[in-house]
Amino acid sequence: MRSLFSPSARWLVTIAGLSLLAGGAIAVALFALRVRTEPVRADNAVGDATCLSCHQQKASFEQTAHRLTSRPPTRDAIAGSFTPGANVLRTSNPYLHFRMDSTATGFFQTAVMGRAPDTSTRSERIDFVTGSRKGQSYLYWHAGDLLYQLPVSYWTGVGWVNSPGYPDGTQNFERPIPPRCLECHASGFRTVAASPSVINRYGRTGVILGITCETCHGAGQEHVRRERSPLHAVLPPAIVNPARLARPRQLDGCALCHGGVAAPRTPAFSYVPGQPLERQVEWWARRDTGAVDVHGNQVALLERSRCFRSSLMTCATCHDVHRQQRDLVGFSDRCLTCHSAQSCGLFPRLGHGLVGRCVDCHMPALTSTTIVSTSLGRQMRVQVRTHWIKVYPQFRVP
Ligand code: HEC
Numbered sequence: 001m002r003s004l005f006s007p008s009a010r011w012l013v014t015i016a017g018l019s020l021l022a023g024g025a026i027a028v029a030l031f032a033l034r035v036r037t038e039p040v041r042a043d044n045a046v047g048d049a050t051c052l053s054c055h056q057q058k059a060s061f062e063q064t065a066h067r068l069t070s071r072p073p074t075r076d077a078i079a080g081s082f083t084p085g086a087n088v089l090r091t092s093n094p095y096l097h098f099r100m101d102s103t104a105t106g107f108f109q110t111a112v113m114g115r116a117p118d119t120s121t122r123s124e125r126i127d128f129v130t131g132s133r134k135g136q137s138y139l140y141w142h143a144g145d146l147l148y149q150l151p152v153s154y155w156t157g158v159g160w161v162n163s164p165g166y167p168d169g170t171q172n173f174e175r176p177i178p179p180r181c182l183e184c185h186a187s188g189f190r191t192v193a194a195s196p197s198v199i200n201r202y203g204r205t206g207v208i209l210g211i212t213c214e215t216c217h218g219a220g221q222e223h224v225r226r227e228r229s230p231l232h233a234v235l236p237p238a239i240v241n242p243a244r245l246a247r248p249r250q251l252d253g254c255a256l257c258h259g260g261v262a263a264p265r266t267p268a269f270s271y272v273p274g275q276p277l278e279r280q281v282e283w284w285a286r287r288d289t290g291a292v293d294v295h296g297n298q299v300a301l302l303e304r305s306r307c308f309r310s311s312l313m314t315c316a317t318c319h320d321v322h323r324q325q326r327d328l329v330g331f332s333d334r335c336l337t338c339h340s341a342q343s344c345g346l347f348p349r350l351g352h353g354l355v356g357r358c359v360d361c362h363m364p365a366l367t368s369t370t371i372v373s374t375s376l377g378r379q380m381r382v383q384v385r386t387h388w389i390k391v392y393p394q395f396r397v398p
């Protein structure tokens, strides 16, 4: 019987078969070598500018509170005023006031003690700014590599205030910044192993300020290498897309910073997006008290809601973290993806006037009992949007 192929064609088929096999073997090897996404560090981060060179549609992220939550000190970044007159914080102690100065060498907070001409001062430079919306606190380096909080903070709508929790009329430059604080407000700080009593020693290099793309998606070096490689179709993406994760892992990615107070089990900045968060932190019993705590604890509050328990809701049901969202009517529209205005008990009385206002009554802004700043006898407390979606009796109509 005549062969289907001529001898030369048979060769070609054999070569094609062999190359297919070889290609397969390479693909298998690459798959075995596949890179697990790592926590972001200065040596494996590519930075937002590189991500945005391909993902331009996410450029709005650069103006969000996440991105701006820690910054170097600039006139733009610091919300408080340095204008003479407006740059002083008086205290209930007539022998103590604070002065904020902008000079050629930087921005400073100075505690002025005593009465002129017999005054003594302590001055420290603002080295980092944290916060962008409700308020700001300022951090400074001391003795080279120790990081502390400054005594004066800024409160939107008020101005310079005593830092939250600081007694009015005292000057305290001694509050250390623990790694967990930086883990929630930055992308990378290198803890320098010290004695157990020193919790605030960090490397001065390798600092990555702000929450960056890679905080939530994992270090991007391998992903970028893949996307630039001619073999990209066979290489694994090497980047985490939270939308593809199981629901508890999606929530973990936000709970790292929105889960309230927790005791760390591992060093800060070791969480890998997509991995279970329990390996990283141990939640305190008070995690689920139903109260809005110091930093909101949006995850535990949402988990209490019937909406959450009876659906597959995640944070992404309402939030797109890649852009700034400040429109309460827009949020209320999210409710209508599962409810109708008619399902509200007040519909018979208020009708379609409820539309656009669902959030006002079912997720009201409540007062935090933990972020308190006292200035000249006046107490200021932060308002936090509760994420426990339910009926609040104060909005019942008699
Ligand atoms: C060289 C261009 C390029 C760069 C730089 C780049 N990406 Fe991508 N990225 C892509 C392409 C193309 C895809 C789609 C890949 C696919 O569908 O297989 C993608 C997909 C993704 C996905 C979705 C993955 C999935 O499994 O659905 C995420 C998340 C992502 N990129 C984040 C990032 C982040 C964060 C950075 C910066 C660290 C970054 N990208 C840098 C080109 C790039």
Ligand code: HEC
Pocket (backbone or CB within 6 Å): 064, 065, 066, 068, 069, 070, 130, 131, 132, 133, 134, 183, 184, 185, 186, 211, 215, 216, 253, 254, 255, 256, 257, 258, 315, 316, 319, 321, 324, 325
């Ligand atoms: C690394 C810590 C961290 C992670 C992870 C994180 N957040 Fe945040 N988030 C913050 C901090 C800090 C702020 C407050 C920033 C500020 O105002 O300075 C914030 C603010 C917000 C805000 C308010 C933004 C505004 O403009 O009012 C929303 C909404 C939010 N986060 C949602 C999320 C969601 C959803 C996730 C998970 C996909 C998430 N965050 C993951 C730390 C984090």
Ligand code: HEC
Pocket (backbone or CB within 6 Å): 065, 130, 131, 132, 133, 134, 135, 136, 137, 149, 177, 178, 180, 181, 182, 184, 185, 256, 257, 258, 259, 260, 261, 295, 296, 384, 385
């Ligand atoms: C568990 C994570 C976490 C820790 C730890 C943490 N924060 Fe926050 N912080 C947040 C989140 C989340 C918000 C936003 C809360 C909200 O708007 O409900 C926030 C808000 C703030 C704000 C107000 C920001 C704004 O724009 O409104 C400041 C200032 C701040 N934190 C400073 C600090 C400092 C300083 C420390 C450490 C001494 C610290 N935080 C510790 C997560 C954290």
Ligand code: HEC
Pocket (backbone or CB within 6 Å): 048, 051, 052, 055, 058, 059, 061, 062, 066, 211, 212, 213, 214, 215, 216, 217, 241, 242, 243, 316, 321, 322
């Ligand atoms: C606070 C966490 C967080 C940060 C920071 C963040 N992302 Fe995302 N990203 C998410 C989440 C959550 C999703 C999944 C959204 C969903 O479920 O629809 C996502 C999805 C994506 C996707 C998948 C495709 C898509 O459009 O849904 C890309 C690409 C992406 N992000 C790129 C970026 C880039 C680039 C940056 C920085 C400029 C960035 N992300 C910053 C949380 C984050």
Ligand code: HEC
Pocket (backbone or CB within 6 Å): 306, 307, 308, 310, 311, 312, 313, 317, 331, 332, 334, 335, 336, 337, 338, 339, 358, 359, 362, 363, 389, 390, 391
């Ligand atoms: C992903 C779907 C989904 C979204 C989005 C959603 N809900 Fe729900 N909600 C539900 C489900 C399911 C229930 C339970 C209904 C039941 O058990 O009969 C529920 C229950 C409720 C309840 C009754 C709570 C209780 O404790 O009795 C209220 C009030 C409510 N939702 C209001 C809202 C508001 C306001 C919004 C927008 C801020 C919203 N929901 C968004 C799915 C959703």
Ligand code: HEC
Pocket (backbone or CB within 6 Å): 251, 254, 255, 258, 296, 298, 299, 302, 313, 314, 315, 316, 317, 318, 319, 325, 326, 327, 328, 331, 332, 334, 335, 359, 363, 383, 384, 385, 386, 387
């Ligand atoms: C049913 C819709 C909905 C869901 C789901 C949701 N949020 Fe929100 N979130 C809101 C609304 C509405 C606001 C108020 C926005 C404003 O006041 O500008 C808000 C505000 C916030 C803020 C700013 C808090 C403040 O007091 O300024 C943070 C932080 C936040 N959400 C985090 C989360 C996280 C984390 C998740 C997931 C656990 C989540 N949200 C799920 C609707 C939602």
Ligand code: HEC
Pocket (backbone or CB within 6 Å): 332, 335, 336, 339, 340, 341, 343, 344, 345, 346, 354, 355, 356, 357, 358, 359, 360, 361, 362, 391, 392, 395, 396, 397
């Ligand atoms: C003015 C405040 C207010 C506004 C605005 C409002 N609600 Fe309500 N809602 C209530 C009160 C109060 C109840 C309880 C009524 C009762 O039990 O008599 C309720 C009940 C509900 C319930 C039923 C809870 C149950 O008993 O199972 C749902 C669902 C609901 N609202 C959804 C919505 C949605 C969706 C919107 C926006 C279209 C909305 N509400 C707007 C105050 C409000």
